[in-house]
Amino acid sequence: MFSIGIAAERSGVMIETIRYYEREGIVPKPGRSTSGRRIYTDDEIARLRFVKRCRDLGFAIPDAKSLLGLTDGSQDRCSSARTIAEKHLQSVQKKIRDLMQMEQSLADLVTRCSDDDEDCPIISELLSAPEQ
Amino acid sequence: MFSIGIAAERSGVMIETIRYYEREGIVPKPGRSTSGRRIYTDDEIARLRFVKRCRDLGFAIPDAKSLLGLTDGSQDRCSSARTIAEKHLQSVQKKIRDLMQMEQSLADLVTRCSDDDEDCPIISELLSAPEQ
DNA sequence: CTACTACCTGTAGCCACTACAGGAGCAAGC
DNA sequence: GCTTGCTCCTGTAGTGGCTACAGGTAGTAG
Numbered sequence: 114m115f116s117i118g119i120a121a122e123r124s125g126v127m128i129e130t131i132r133y134y135e136r137e138g139i140v141p142k143p144g145r146s147t148s149g150r151r152i153y154t155d156d157e158i159a160r161l162r163f164v165k166r167c168r169d170l171g172f173a174i175p176d177a178k179s180l181l182g183l184t185d186g187s188q189d190r191c192s193s194a195r196t197i198a199e200k201h202l203q204s205v206q207k208k209i210r211d212l213m214q215m216e217q218s219l220a221d222l223v224t225r226c227s228d229d230d231e232d233c234p235i236i237s238e239l240l241s242a243p244e245q
Numbered sequence: 246m247f248s249i250g251i252a253a254e255r256s257g258v259m260i261e262t263i264r265y266y267e268r269e270g271i272v273p274k275p276g277r278s279t280s281g282r283r284i285y286t287d288d289e290i291a292r293l294r295f296v297k298r299c300r301d302l303g304f305a306i307p308d309a310k311s312l313l314g315l316t317d318g319s320q321d322r323c324s325s326a327r328t329i330a331e332k333h334l335q336s337v338q339k340k341i342r343d344l345m346q347m348e349q350s351l352a353d354l355v356t357r358c359s360d361d362d363e364d365c366p367i368i369s370e371l372l373s374a375p376e377q
Numbered sequence: 378c379t380a381c382t383a384c385c386t387g388t389a390g391c392c393a394c395t396a397c398a399g400g401a402g403c404a405a406g407c
Numbered sequence: 408g409c410t411t412g413c414t415c416c417t418g419t420a421g422t423g424g425c426t427a428c429a430g431g432t433a434g435t436a437g
Contacts, residue, residue, distance in 0.1 A: 191365035233323035
């Protein structure tokens with residue numbers, strides 16, 4: 114049985130964030146001491162760590178909640194989990210593509226920039242009207 | 246002289262966003278008609294488009310504001326612009342690296358997932374305690 | 378007994394919008 | 408001239424996922 118501070122330390126989730134997760138119903142409410150302090154079991158700390166790992170992998174909170182829901186031994190856990198993970202993987206891949214496009218455009222601008230104040234490509238290209 | 250609707254259409258910035266930019270001082274306040282409606286010049290629409298392009302390239306609003314400030318022919322525009330762009334380029338590259346790391350981890354999980362409910366790697370790896 | 382923590386609740390702030398609610402003005406058709 | 412419907416106005420609240428207070432209580436160490 115652990116205090117929220119210990120739970121934070123062991124799960125890697127900040128205290129304020131733990132309370133936020135509880136408020137939002139992402140993790141179940143833990144027990145309380147007589148004086149009203151939260152008391153966490155190992156199991157509850159594992160749940161917090163689970164959510165942290167999901168978040169580190171970029172899953173949105175609702176996805177993390179769904180994945181956490183699968184840990185209690187429901188049917189078709191694996192295919193459900195894979196569906197969520199594949200969907201997320203695709204969105205990560207799209208983000209990477211978008212960012213690489215951005216990177217290309219930015220690198221172009223920076224490369225072509227040659228301290229010529231009269232024709233700075235960064236300024237002038239951003240200013241130029243699009244063909245629309 | 247154009248209404249906010251036309252300005253939105255020509256700049257690609259949504260009406261609500263234009264008002265937001267004005268409120269936040271990112272673009273200067275346009276003139277008003279006698280009945281209080283905003284009136285935009287070509288120049289002001291070009292500024293909106295400039296901010297849009299900056300945002301599309303992922304620049305933060307303060308950066309977009311700085312870059313927009315350079316369009317009025319200040320000294321060292323080009324090197325100032327390049328400094329901002331290089332810094333942003335680096336942060337984009339870092340984001341790409343982080344996302345590719347995520348992608349790798351996710352792809353691993355999905356690949357190793359084989360509909361085995363007893364040992365779904367997505368669930369079990371997320372649940373397993375880290376060595377810490 | 379005092380000082381210092383760790384904890385509590387509730388609320389506001391972050392970013393960059395987005396989406397209302399509730400009202401006013403304006404142009405076109407009847 | 409009157410209605411209809413469109414665009415515009417202001418002001419405020421919501422989004423996601425936290426993070427950071429303010430102001431208070433409880434427990435512990437010296």
